[in-house]
Amino acid sequence: MKLRLFAAGLALLGQTALITTPAAFAQDAGSQTPPAAQDEPSLARQAIEWSQDRLAELDASIAILEQDAARLQGEAKAKANVTLRTLRERRDAYRAKADGAVAGAKSWTDAQVAEARRSLDENWTAFQTARDDYLDAAQADLATRRAILEAELEARQKAWQKSIEQLKTDTAKLAADQRAAIDARIAALNAQIDGAKDRAARLQNASAEAWETTKKSYADAQQLFLDTYASIRNSIEDAKK
Known part of the structure; x- marks a missing residue:
C-alpha cells in the first residue's frame, strides 16, 4: 500500500464506551471556580x-x-x-x-x-x-499499520504547526527584550516537528522491529512537543504581567 499522510501512536488503549455527557457540565457554575x-x-x-x-x-x-x-x-x-x-x-x-x-x-x-x-x-x-x-x-499487514501511523502523523503535524503560528502571533505582541528568548524556543519547537517528519520518512523502508522503535520515538516526540508548548505558553503569559 502506498504510504502517505502522517501519525500519533498505535498503542493507545482504554475504555470503549461511547461519549457521555460529563456530569460536571450540569453543575451550578456559581459553586465552582470562575472561568x-x-x-x-x-x-x-x-x-x-x-x-x-x-x-x-x-x-x-x-x-x-x-x-x-x-x-x-x-x-x-x-x-x-x-x-x-x-x-x-x-x-x-x-x-x-x-x-x-x-x-x-x-x-x-x-x-x-x-x-x-x-x-x-x-x-x-x-x-x-x-x-x-x-x-x-x-x-x-505492516504496510496498513504504517499507513495509518503516517496518516495520523500528517494530521497531527498540521495541528502542531497551527499552534506554533499562534505562539508566534502572541510573542510578536511582547516587548523586544522579551521576545528574543521566546522566539528562540519557538524555533527549537519547530525543529522538533522537522525531526518528527524525518522519523516518519524512515517508516517506509523500516522493518517491523525498526518500525516499532520509530513509533515509540514519535510518541516521545509528541509528549516533548506538548511539554515545550506548555512551557512557552506560560512564558508568554508571564511576560505580559
Missing part, C-alpha cells in the same frame, strides 16, 4: 481547541481502514464492516462532543473545562482501542 481570563486561553482550554484538530486523525485512520477492508472477503469482510461502522459512530460522537466543548469552553468554569477534556481524552482512547481491535481481527 479563567479569556485574553489568553489556559492550557486546558487550548486542549479543548486541539480536540477538533484530532478529528483529522480519526478521519485519516478510517480512510485507511476502509481501503484495507476492501481487500477482505466473506466473514472477514463482514466483521471488518461492523468494526468500521463502530469507528464511524465513535468518530461522529467525538465530533459532536468536541464541537460542544469548543462552543462552551469560554463560558465554562475551570472544573467544567477539565471534565470536558477528560471526557474527550477517554473517548479518543476508545476510538484508538476499536481501531487496534480491527487491525488485530483483520490481521492487517
Whole structure:
C-alpha cells in the first residue's frame, strides 16, 4: 500500500464506551471556580481547541481502514464492516462532543473545562482501542499499520504547526527584550516537528522491529512537543504581567 499522510501512536488503549455527557457540565457554575481570563486561553482550554484538530486523525485512520477492508472477503469482510461502522459512530460522537466543548469552553468554569477534556481524552482512547481491535481481527499487514501511523502523523503535524503560528502571533505582541528568548524556543519547537517528519520518512523502508522503535520515538516526540508548548505558553503569559 502506498504510504502517505502522517501519525500519533498505535498503542493507545482504554475504555470503549461511547461519549457521555460529563456530569460536571450540569453543575451550578456559581459553586465552582470562575472561568479563567479569556485574553489568553489556559492550557486546558487550548486542549479543548486541539480536540477538533484530532478529528483529522480519526478521519485519516478510517480512510485507511476502509481501503484495507476492501481487500477482505466473506466473514472477514463482514466483521471488518461492523468494526468500521463502530469507528464511524465513535468518530461522529467525538465530533459532536468536541464541537460542544469548543462552543462552551469560554463560558465554562475551570472544573467544567477539565471534565470536558477528560471526557474527550477517554473517548479518543476508545476510538484508538476499536481501531487496534480491527487491525488485530483483520490481521492487517505492516504496510496498513504504517499507513495509518503516517496518516495520523500528517494530521497531527498540521495541528502542531497551527499552534506554533499562534505562539508566534502572541510573542510578536511582547516587548523586544522579551521576545528574543521566546522566539528562540519557538524555533527549537519547530525543529522538533522537522525531526518528527524525518522519523516518519524512515517508516517506509523500516522493518517491523525498526518500525516499532520509530513509533515509540514519535510518541516521545509528541509528549516533548506538548511539554515545550506548555512551557512557552506560560512564558508568554508571564511576560505580559
